[in-house]
Amino acid sequence: MENLPLHYIIIVLAILAIISLSVRLIPHRHVALVERFGKYTRTLEPGLNFLIPFVEKISHKQSLRVxxxxxxxxxxxxxxxxxxxxxxxxxxxxxxxxxxxxxxxxxxxxxxxxxxxxxxxxxxxxxxxxxxxxxxxxxxxxxxxxxxxxxxxxxxxxxxxxxxxxxxxNEDVKRSMNRINAAQRERRAAEHEAEAERIKIVKIAEADKESKILSGQGVAGQRKAIAEGLRESIDMVVDEKNGIGAEHVVYLLTFTNYVDALESIGKDNSVIMVPQPTGQLDQMEEIRNSIISGSAVSNAAKKNGGKKSAS
Structure with missing residues (x-):
């Protein structure tokens, strides 16, 4: 380069300057708008492109990306x-x-x-x-x-x-909204709790209803069994020939239950005085004695009849 004339060096530098001014590299997904003396002429696509130095210039690079x-x-x-x-x-x-x-x-x-x-x-x-x-x-x-x-x-x-x-x-509005939401959630929680309590009460009532139905059925069965037992007992004791009627047996059973009740009351060291109509106990005692005497007479008649038949 030292041996070259100065004008050659100037020419080489000028050529390099012209090349640098004319070559344009456009990136991918970009375009460039070219103007010639201030007027739009063309659009450069991505890649290597050339301009006319000092005549054309890139007025705008536009990205095609989002x-x-x-x-x-x-x-x-x-x-x-x-x-x-x-x-x-x-x-x-x-x-x-x-x-x-x-x-x-x-x-x-x-x-x-x-x-x-x-x-x-x-x-x-x-x-x-x-x-x-x-x-x-x-x-x-x-x-x-x-x-x-x-x-x-x-x-x-x-x-x-x-x-x-x-x-x-606004922050005040946010706080108000949060309070409203909290109140709504508390209300829904209270509604759910009340509904759960209502269901619980209904279930308890239904269970009590079923229990009372079963209890009533048990009491009815018990009373039916008692009635059947009383009927059988009356049939066994009634003796019309000896003057022992059904009413006498009923009085006797009533007296027996009365005595049993007094006995059970006395077991826990407590005494309850129940007024009775005058002469009711004496009447029950007379009925009891008549039933017993009637039974004795019946038994004696059976024994005498057996002896006569043997003789």
Missing amino acids: QQLNVSIETKTADNVFVIARVSVQYFVESAEAAYNAFYQLDDPEEQITSYVYDVVRAQIPRQSLDNVFDNKDEISNVVMTQLQDAMEEFGFRIRNTLVTDIDP
Whole structure:
């Protein structure tokens, strides 16, 4: 290089400068817009490209990848609660042809997308109460996406998705909502406890009912057995020939039960005085003696009759 003339060196440097100014490498999923003397001429695709030095220049490089824009909107609900809605917009330029409209028709795409999101969200949330806003986040997202797509499509942008990521009310409202939720949960818990107690009471009542039914059936069976036993006892003792009728047997059984009751009462060292009609015990005693004497006479007659037959 030291032996080369100066003008050769200048020519080589000029050539290298021209090559560096004319060669452009465009990354994948990007395009570049070329202007010639301030007028758009063509779009460069990804890869190696060449420009005419000093005549053409790249005015804008446009990414074709999905981009995200986060927007925060302060607005008021139908029940006068101020909230901050956070919306994430995912958008992209779908082709090299669309990049022309995206750059030359919109001065600031992000600012204009933000304006559309503000307009749609502030038209939707004030129509709904705070609770409905939380419940209808997906519906709000769909409305924002539909209207934003219609507005931005002519400018070369495609809206991939819009997400209402958060609804943030004032701290006082949050505390009030938490108290309301806690009260509702306590009310539901009390209702469940009351229902459980009601079921328990019903089950106890049903069990008591079944117990009383079974007890009544037992008492009825017991009384039936007693009645049958009394009937058999009366049939065994009644002797019409000797003047012992059924009424005498009933008096005798009544007297016997009376004496047994007095005996059982005396076992626990307690005495209960029960007034009786005058002469009732004497009457029972006379009936008892007549039954016993009648039985004795009957037995003696049977013995005498046996002796006569033997003789």
